[in-house]
Amino acid sequence: MSSFGQVLKEIGEFGLFQKRLLIILCIPTVFSAFVTFGQVFTGMSFPHHCNTNWILERGPNLTEEEQKNLTLPVNEDGRFESCKMFTPVDWDLETIEAYGINSTIDCTDGWDYEAPEGASSILTEFDVVCDKSSLIGVSQSIYMAGIFFGALAFGTISDRFGRRFAILLSLLLQLLFGVAVALSPNIYAYTVFIFFTGVSGIPILMTLTVMSMEWTDPSKVAVCSIILMIVNSSGLLVLAGIAYLIRDWRILQLVLSVPIVLVLAIFFCFIPESARWLISQGRKEEALKVLQRAAQVNGRTMPEDLLDKLKMEGSTERRNMLDIFRIPYLRKRTLIMGFNWFASSLMYFGLGLNVSSFGINIYLTQFIFGFVEIPANMITLVLIQYFGRRISQAGFLIFGGVSCLVVLAIPKDLPVVITTIAVLGKFGSTASFNIAYIYSAELYPTVLRQNGVGQNNMCARIAGILAPLIWLLEVYHHTIPMLLYGIIPIAAGILSFLLPETLNVELEDYAELK
Template identity: 50%
Template sequence: MTDFGEILKHVGEFGRFQKSLVFMLCFLSFFNAFHMFGQVFLEISVPHHCNTSWILAINPNLTEENQRNLTIPRNEHGSYEQCRMYTPVDWDIETIQMYGLNSTEDCQNGWVYDTSQQKSTLVTEFNLVCHRKDQTDICQSIFMLGILIGSLIFGPLGDRIGRRPVLLISILLMLAFGLGAAFVTEFYAFMVLRCFVGIALAGVMLNNLVLVAEWVGPSQRAYATITVHVCFAIGLMALAGTGYAIRNWRLLQIACSVPTALLVFYIWFLPESARWLLTKGKNEKAKDLLQKAAHMNKKELSEEILHQLQEEKQTQSGNMIDLFRNPTLRKRTLIGCFIWFANSLVYYGLSMNVGSFGLDIYLTQLIFGAVEIPARLGSMFAVQIFGRRLSQSVYLLLGGTACLIITAIPKELSIGITVLAVIGKFATASSYSVCYVYAAELFPTILRQNGVGLCSMTSRIGGIIAPLIILLEKYHRAIPMAIYGSVPIIGGLLCFLLPETKGMDLQDLTLDTNDIPRSDSLPKNQLLSDSHEPQTKQRKSTRF
């Protein structure tokens, strides 16, 4: 019998076939950035104040400035209040100008918006200001809830029906619901459709990762995975330019969604995972794919190897419960989940708060996207030189420290805060790239989609909480950053309890030396070794 790692060496670990696959998935990752963070530019807030047109019934010749002076109070900084107005009276205009108004109340007849810079946003169309201001952050949390739901659905589904069909279905759903969100007439309908976009996006991200991990050999796996992540960073930069050019939220939502339709060619060219096909006993399909890959890579597969593939027995998939039956897998799962949670909390907390650091939102988004390119590329070399475990830990500790320092910086020093936020974004983006590589290597093939799906699920919990933590700023401005800083530091310390997987082939089965079955679906004699180095006995056990 020959294990898949040996087969891949004959096929080519990173030849033309794998490079073509990575090239296709790079396009998908590029467009994912638009769906993930497009709402940042859809909900840009603009200057506004209460609608006080009541005074025009008394004197229709008032200028806008005179109208505001007479009907809108000023705050302690001397600017007009955005959510308060003077209570209307039935006096004549001379009396109002002579004595002024003193009694104030909340806006009663809507708001007036300054649309000179931003033509139309979710905020202006659905009046998401004052007492409704928090709904934009809630909408972001609901989107992340959708990604959580998608992780629960598409993680196990990818293990059951395959990576390719789930990826194609997810792309179609993402396109349909993304376009639908551009035509809603109620904000709650927009929330629902964004939730479905999040569900589809989860299926795309999970299977994107797994396809790369299962087709590329261990020597190039990190490079391939992180290359896809670099394209996501380029997508973030393109999003900043797109948002700057299109100032109408409906047109921007269409512009963020339509490009996904260009990926229709995936139906003909996207391959299934041969490793997954083998675990399902679909040896003929796996053999055809491997022959195609070998041909594209200008390699030859011997008849002996292909004959051994035909002799393999089907291995049934496990489920998420199996991740907790084995002590080794349980430790990896719990720590991995916390690491993904910490990464997500800080990454999305900083990314979705891009407009609050004091600089222009488009410039800040461009910087945030640009800094991810060296971050992703740097992590590519870090995991190969220093290993997965140390790289993951250092990046988490650096990101957490940067956020904690921000809590001590005065709000007026916007440049200093932005610089530290960029450092935090750099570290968490790097850490995110590492954890995608690391997670795929920590779990065996028959549980990989479940394991990565569970980690992704906890990551989405962090994404759900991240926008809500921003709401705590009303109590003290340092609270959000204190939370964003402390959680990744804990995660960075927990990394040292995980094994190093640098240079090791992916494991395919989960075994147990005590002959205690993990579940009814798996054989008794299966075990996952927690050794840091591959063992001869283990290699013989994890054969196809």
């Protein structure tokens, strides 16, 4: 056993210090959910049509319906066109009513939106519709690119400058750019700011997970990690309620971002650095102070011989992300786990696009999505504790992939059955995602842990960018998307059996050439 493992037993492996730390670490996970899924509401779409007030100069007493009938063409579904209008003419109202207008043009004077009173979004304020509608998708892809960059950057930052520094920096970026998003003057500034919120939004979950497990006994690592994930999922439920009450997108964005000031203050004052990380960096004096504080909170004392032993051990070993690929066993783990993260993310976001239409309003849909993840988290905790990480990870990936393939065998005239099976697939992807956070962190040594998890997370972000694009392959054959969403997770699940089991195994501190 490592010297740190011995000291951890003496100061308390899951005492009041660890429990209090876990409670505080849970707080930012809620805001991570806000950052990631708040875009669902700030970018909400509303029915719209061209502004045709030009005709009111001829007939100021026209009703709204009469105005539409005279100025807007109708599509094949019998609905008014969203992006076309009849060409304005200099005729009087009687002539327009008698003969109608045949030629159409694109909207020239903006759009009218059928939004509830007081409701707004970036779509209504920046007119991101018609020929600009793709900018919504672009902003979402750029947000995912921000997560990709953040996973890489914060992996390096956390392993080089510490877990505490990385968490504080993430919170500061979330605060600054979250407020900047609310103050965006146009869609282009919004897209730039949303990129930087992505840099800090999801990657902070990696650091929080690593921080919690480095202070905890291996037998409690899964419990801590799953609690963080459950609180994150609960944030989706809270988000649905807040968004339902606040319909103005700018005010909503501020409400979701400004409270981070308090979180930042709490973390700055009360969150210690990971003692395990300090030891791995050769900063033993600082580590001893933190450990003594933890022992005091837990009502324990550290025997002098353990302190002396700790001073005699440790290393100033410096590692970087390239070492992951130089060391054979870490390279193998990275390639397999990277594929696992890719498959989980591809299935999660791919199915999310397909099962998002329940025929109910967007607020209730968001609530359901958040609620479904909670039982997935709980079941995950039970299974990985009894059956281990490896078989659980493989099982959920294969379960989710098979669900996607089963969807292809169900007739299209049974949409309820299709949706039910697809939700099971989403359940599997959520569970495999949660296990990946725990499993990945346990597979890497302390000196490379955050870098390893960060590189795995990057694979997930690539899948997040690709997932919506895969649906475009339907033009070649309608089965191609679901085949990919099914086959890739099954393949990843099978490869998972090549990984070592880490259940109740002491965390590795230093990379070994083995």
